[in-house]
Amino acid sequence: SATKAAIDSKDLNTFHCAHFSCHGYFNYQEPRKSALILANAHKPTSAEPNPERYLRVSEEEVFDLKKCLTIDEVFGLQLEQCRLVTLSACETGLIYTNISDEYIGLPSGFLVAGSPAVVSSLWMVNDLSTALLMIKFYQNLREQMALAVALNQAQFWLRDSTQSQLLGWSRQLPLDNSLIKTIEQALDWFNPDEQPFQNPYYWAAFCVIGE
Structure with a gap:
């Protein structure tokens, strides 16, 4: 699983692409504490909070920053x-702009770290539509499309695909039967000619930053 220990044990610079599929949180009060929320980062809300170490995002959720990947x-x-960092999580593309026109956000952090391109989101995203979008995005990259074109074409594809088209496509994917079943169950709510993800909420959140 995507734990802090697992990330610390890897040299991410040896990989062509780093894909983070997890929750993200943008801290408007302290932007440098914005983070990718990794596995095992939840802290019991009953424990006494230490604001230097713990991030409270709601009454029910507190995260241990030592188990997250902060900016x-x-x-x-x-x-x-x-060459590419993909942040398949909520609000990973939000930034803080101060009076000097500098900005702080997860994408800028990865750019400063040396990666030339980051894919991130601007609002809370739907798990299923994001998964389908990301799979199509990587399929497009394998066709030698430029990053921005690959993402744009994947977004238009998700927007325009009908339920029957999505079912047919997903059944051709090299996924476990349980995952295929999950996709089928989610799409069963729609008629064959409906476009389940036509609303921009499902496909427009992601953008390419950098090259």
Whole structure:
């Protein structure tokens, strides 16, 4: 699973692409504490909070920043050989702009760390539509499309695809039967000629930053 320990044990600079499929949180009060929320980062809300270590995002949710990947830590990574970082999570593309026109956000952190391109989102995203979008995005990249074109074409594809087209496409994917079943169950709510993800909420959140 995507734990902090697992990430710390890997040299991300040896990978062509780093894909983070997890929750993201943008901290408007302290942008440098914005983070990718990794596995095992939840802290019991009953425990006494330490604001330097813990991030409270709601009454029910508190995260241990030592088990997350914060912007401060991203700044310290070396990713010159990692050509693409994909942040398949909520609000990973939001930034903080101050009076000097500098900005702080997860995408800028990965760019500073050396990766030339980051794909991130601007609002909370739907799990299923994001999964389908990302699969199609990587399929497009394998066809030698440019990053921005690959993402744009994947977005239009998701927007325009009908339920029957999505079912037929998903059944051709090299996924476990349980995952295929999950997709089928989610799409069963729609008629064959309906476009389940036509609303921009499902496909327009992601953007390419960088090259």
